[in-house]
Amino acid sequence: MDRFVIDACCAEVLSERLWVTRKVLNAVDGQHSMLATPFAADADRYRRMLAEFRAVTGSRPYLNHCTIACTVGAQHFGVTDADLQTRPNRDIVATRQKIMAFTRVVTGAGYHQIARVFNIDHSAVIRACERHEDFIRQVLARKIEAE
Secondary structure (H helix, E strand, O other), rough: OHHHHHHHHHHHHHHHHHHHHOOOOOOHHHOOHHHHEEEHHHHHHHHHHHHHHHHHHHHHHOOHHHHHHHHHHHHOOOHHHHHHHOOOOOHHHHHHHHHHHHHHHHHHHHHHHHHHHHOOHHHHHHHHHHHHHHHHHHHHOOOOOOO
16 A cells, blocks of 8 residues: 555656646747757857867877867866766756766767766766757757757
């Protein structure tokens, strides 16, 4: 009987979160498009990061590409590598997630490898990639233009 009560409570919380998410997305643009995301402003930043990443890895192919992507991302987002690697640092969670997803897109590295660079658990990298990876791939493929 207790398990049923717990499952019912979890279902209620999840449905409330879905409702809030839908409400926020509808309020932004009236539809569920990728352009309605708050990340569209970062499109130009991701392109500049990719250009710098390619320049560095082209001239120094022996360096760890995950470390390079982390450093390039930190420079473009205006944070330090130490900020990205310390936890918990709630001030830059969104920035860290975006840089982790960027690292995954440009290097193709596994979640565990990226997690080691950021000194974080691999499940956090998975969550960051779920949130930001598709958008970054579309931006770098030039499907979404900067606003």
